[in-house]
Amino acid sequence: MAASKPLPDVISNFIDKVSATAIPAISATAAFHARTQRMRRAAFAVALAGGALYYVKRQRQTANRKALVTGGESVAIGDEPLKVDRNKIKVAVDRRFLKQLKYIWAICVPNWHSKTIFILVLHTTFLVLRTYLSVIVARLDGRLVRDLVAADARSFGKGLLYWFAVAVPATYTNSMIRYLQSKFCISLRTSLTRHVHDLYMENNTYYKAINLDNRIDGADQLITTDINRFCTALASLYSNLGKPVLDMIIFNYQLARSIGSTGMWGLTVNYMITASVLRAATPAFGRLAAVEAKLEGDFRSAHSRLITNAEEIAFYHGAHLEHSILTRTYYRLIKHINKIYRIRIAYNMFEDFIIKYSWSAAGLMIASIPVFYPEMAGARSKAEELRLAQMQAADGSTIVSQLDRKTGSRTQGFITNKRLMVSLADAGGRIMYSYKELNELAGYTYRVYNMLRVLQDLHDDRYVDTGNSTGEGQFSIEKINGVIDYTHDGIKFENTPVVTPNGDTTLIRDLSFGIAPGEHLMITGPNGAGKTAILRTLSGLWPLFEGKISRPPAGLNSTLYIPQRPYLAIGSLREQVIYPHSLAQMHEAGKTDQDLMDILVKVYLDYIPAREGGWDAVKEWKDVFSGGEKQRMQLARLFYHHPKFAVLDEATSAVSTDVEALMYSTAKEEKITLITISHRPSLFKYHKRLLRVGEGESGLDWEWETIGAIGGGASGTNLSRGSLLTPSFEIEIRRLEKSVADVQHLKKRLEVVNRELGLTPPSTDKASKDELKHAKRTLI
Numbered sequence: 001m002a003a004s005k006p007l008p009d010v011i012s013n014f015i016d017k018v019s020a021t022a023i024p025a026i027s028a029t030a031a032f033h034a035r036t037q038r039m040r041r042a043a044f045a046v047a048l049a050g051g052a053l054y055y056v057k058r059q060r061q062t063a064n065r066k067a068l069v070t071g072g073e074s075v076a077i078g079d080e081p082l083k084v085d086r087n088k089i090k091v092a093v094d095r096r097f098l099k100q101l102k103y104i105w106a107i108c109v110p111n112w113h114s115k116t117i118f119i120l121v122l123h124t125t126f127l128v129l130r131t132y133l134s135v136i137v138a139r140l141d142g143r144l145v146r147d148l149v150a151a152d153a154r155s156f157g158k159g160l161l162y163w164f165a166v167a168v169p170a171t172y173t174n175s176m177i178r179y180l181q182s183k184f185c186i187s188l189r190t191s192l193t194r195h196v197h198d199l200y201m202e203n204n205t206y207y208k209a210i211n212l213d214n215r216i217d218g219a220d221q222l223i224t225t226d227i228n229r230f231c232t233a234l235a236s237l238y239s240n241l242g243k244p245v246l247d248m249i250i251f252n253y254q255l256a257r258s259i260g261s262t263g264m265w266g267l268t269v270n271y272m273i274t275a276s277v278l279r280a281a282t283p284a285f286g287r288l289a290a291v292e293a294k295l296e297g298d299f300r301s302a303h304s305r306l307i308t309n310a311e312e313i314a315f316y317h318g319a320h321l322e323h324s325i326l327t328r329t330y331y332r333l334i335k336h337i338n339k340i341y342r343i344r345i346a347y348n349m350f351e352d353f354i355i356k357y358s359w360s361a362a363g364l365m366i367a368s369i370p371v372f373y374p375e376m377a378g379a380r381s382k383a384e385e386l387r388l389a390q391m392q393a394a395d396g397s398t399i400v401s402q403l404d405r406k407t408g409s410r411t412q413g414f415i416t417n418k419r420l421m422v423s424l425a426d427a428g429g430r431i432m433y434s435y436k437e438l439n440e441l442a443g444y445t446y447r448v449y450n451m452l453r454v455l456q457d458l459h460d461d462r463y464v465d466t467g468n469s470t471g472e473g474q475f476s477i478e479k480i481n482g483v484i485d486y487t488h489d490g491i492k493f494e495n496t497p498v499v500t501p502n503g504d505t506t507l508i509r510d511l512s513f514g515i516a517p518g519e520h521l522m523i524t525g526p527n528g529a530g531k532t533a534i535l536r537t538l539s540g541l542w543p544l545f546e547g548k549i550s551r552p553p554a555g556l557n558s559t560l561y562i563p564q565r566p567y568l569a570i571g572s573l574r575e576q577v578i579y580p581h582s583l584a585q586m587h588e589a590g591k592t593d594q595d596l597m598d599i600l601v602k603v604y605l606d607y608i609p610a611r612e613g614g615w616d617a618v619k620e621w622k623d624v625f626s627g628g629e630k631q632r633m634q635l636a637r638l639f640y641h642h643p644k645f646a647v648l649d650e651a652t653s654a655v656s657t658d659v660e661a662l663m664y665s666t667a668k669e670e671k672i673t674l675i676t677i678s679h680r681p682s683l684f685k686y687h688k689r690l691l692r693v694g695e696g697e698s699g700l701d702w703e704w705e706t707i708g709a710i711g712g713g714a715s716g717t718n719l720s721r722g723s724l725l726t727p728s729f730e731i732e733i734r735r736l737e738k739s740v741a742d743v744q745h746l747k748k749r750l751e752v753v754n755r756e757l758g759l760t761p762p763s764t765d766k767a768s769k770d771e772l773k774h775a776k777r778t779l780i
């Protein structure tokens with residue numbers, strides 16, 4: 001069923017439609033029946049105005065609707081449609097925008113004595129100074145033209161000297177304004193980036209933003225590009241809006257003294273009408289800017305993915321497909337940018353017409369007031385007229401010189417007023433243009449605000465189910481009831497379900513087991529059964545929906561996790577071994593390069609420093625080391641940090657078995673308790689306990705055993721489920737080996753029987769013949 005419209009909307013639409021059609025219709029009828037020419041004209045004017053207003057409103061509504069439809073559209077470029085999720089973008093210069101801006105401002109300027117405020121005050125001082133200098137320049141201009149008209153060379157020369165004297169502070173002021181605008185922008189960006197980095201890097205927020213909550217995508221683009229755009233837009237808006245507003249106040253005051261109150265009223269009315277017309281005609285630039293920023297992010301992340309996975313893609317010959325993905329993301333962006341440009345053509349024409357041409361005409365008309373209607377002029381013009389009249393009475397000058405003086409004075413007044421008018425029109429224009437910028441700022445504000453709020457939520461472990469989950473699961477990301485106790489000596493799971501972060505899929509039911517230090521544990525099970533998921537839940541990366549986990553406090557020397565995919569950091573060779581320690585921390589821990597070399601001996605990598613040019617060599621290590629070397633480098637970290645518990649998630653899959661065996665023995669000798677996830681039976685012997693997941697018909701059950709204990713499970717009975725106990729692995733291995741031996745035996749018997757029956761041609765190979773003879777002897 002379609003959602004019904006709220007009543008106020010329905011009523012307001014009805015009123016809109018009736019008034020929009022009724023006003024022009026009634027006025028047009030009145031025009032036909034009007035008795036006098038004047039009445040007819042008036043009725044026509046009302047009909048036209050009503051029609052024009054309705055048209056403008058419809059245009060805006062259609063544009064808004066189109067933007068909303070585009071918000072959820074499937075943009076088809078190339079063969080396949082790519083879904084763009086832009087439904088939720090609602091951006092406008094409204095109260096919500098101000099609230100968002102206030103929130104961000106509080107982060108940028110935490111108190112009134114911060115550096116940003118100092119820059120802002122200095123910036124404002126220079127803006128005031130520039131406005132003051134503009135007034136001086138306008139007056140000087142008028143004076144120079146007056147002296148030219150009056151052919152007064154001395155005064156003209158003096159005026160020129162003043163002109164140059166003003167030029168020095170004026171140019172300095174202009175460049176300082178530009179400099180301080182940039183400083184203001186940098187200061188905002190620094191505060192915001194610092195705040196975001198703090199949020200992002202604490203409490204694994206960067207992990208949660210990707211894996212647990214999909215409210216923001218492309219956090220890298222948001223942090224690197226969108227924050228910068230927001231700060232640039234805000235800083236330039238302050239300049240572009242602050243200065244013209246100041247200009248408007250000062251120039252209006254100056255003009256009022258020349259052109260009088262009638263002129264000022266004219267100016268104000270002109271300003272108000274044009275402002276409302278422009279506002280009505282301004283397209284939704286905020287929303288357009290927000291969508292553009294998102295598409296830029298998509299394009300950029302498509303390129304980053306290519307760089308990160310270059311080798312894999314090259315091996316798969318995936319360039320063709322990747323090329324089409326890049327092209328599609330690029331064309332989606334360009335299609336949107338082109339749309340913005342097309343919208344801008346019509347808007348810029350309209351804006352220029354209003355601001356440049358109609359305002360200039362209005363300005364000229366108003367500036368002519370003191371000339372044509374001296375009685376309507378302002379105080380300064382009247383005082384000038386009075387001064388001229390007094391001079392005329394005092395010196396008894398001739399008619400010609402009186403006229404000269406009058407013309408000179410009017411020219412000065414007109415030029416000064418015109419300059420002020422031009423500056424005023426410029427200021428008004430910039431305020432109008434700023435509306436467009438304000439809209440764009442609203443778009444960036446929306447994105448930055450959204451990112452800040454989501455990061456804060458994730459940082460504080462507040463999640464929102466944004467429709468990511470199917471809702472079919474037993475759990476919800478919004479309700480997390482599990483407890484992690486960080487004060488335990490060993491590791492213990494009590495009735496803990498292991499569930500994917502969206503709460504949809506339970507991977508393991510009711511997991512309960514415990515190990516003490518020294519009880520090495522091996523976790524095994526089919527792919528996708530949730531082995532790594534157990535460790536994600538243990539380390540707090542995935543939510544613990546129910547149950548209790550007890551573990552040692554978090555820290556490198558408490559529990560160290562060695563992941564499936566080796567990670568090599570940016571930095572020197574030394575920093576690969578000590579990661580995530582810094583050099584200072586290494587020194588603090590009392591470790592030397594010789595200690596590091598001893599560690600490399602343990603993992604059979606002692607040839608690396610000499611091969612790579614020493615401990616300080618800096619390279620792209622992920623491209624330098626082979627797969628096995630990368631894994632051994634990770635194990636070197638294990639021996640460096642020497643944790644109480646080490647979690648090895650398929651961490652030796654690329655290492656040869658003999659080296660692997662030596663490393664396991666060393667780790668055990670060094671009293672590191674191992675928790676290994678692996679499918680390799682050769683590793684069983686290094687562990688005491690075995691947890692098998694993916695058991696039972698549903699694949700959600702688990703088994704707990706003691707490795708090497710005949711009639712297994714005895715030592716795990718306190719926590720394990722008796723009904724699920726199986727013989728230990730050792731028994732199973734023996735049983736399997738016996739079965740394999742039987743297979744050989746039966747194969748040979750089959751061969752003999754076949755030969756006897758003549759179903760297989762006799763072998764000519766001597767070795768085979770001998771083998772057959774031997775088989776006959778032993779089997780028959």
Ligand SMILES: Nc1ncnc2c1ncn2[C@@H]1O[C@H](COP(=O)(O)OP(=O)(O)OP(=O)(O)O)[C@@H](O)[C@H]1O
Nearest residue numbers: 211500501502507526527528529530531532533534
């Ligand atoms: N962020 C996530 N959101 C939802 N499901 C996820 C997420 N990460 C992993 N999964 C799913 O959880 C399941 C268990 O993943 P896990 O990595 O624990 O498997 P595993 O048992 O370690 O498998 P393998 O032996 O292949 O490494 C998989 O089906 C996987 O697709």
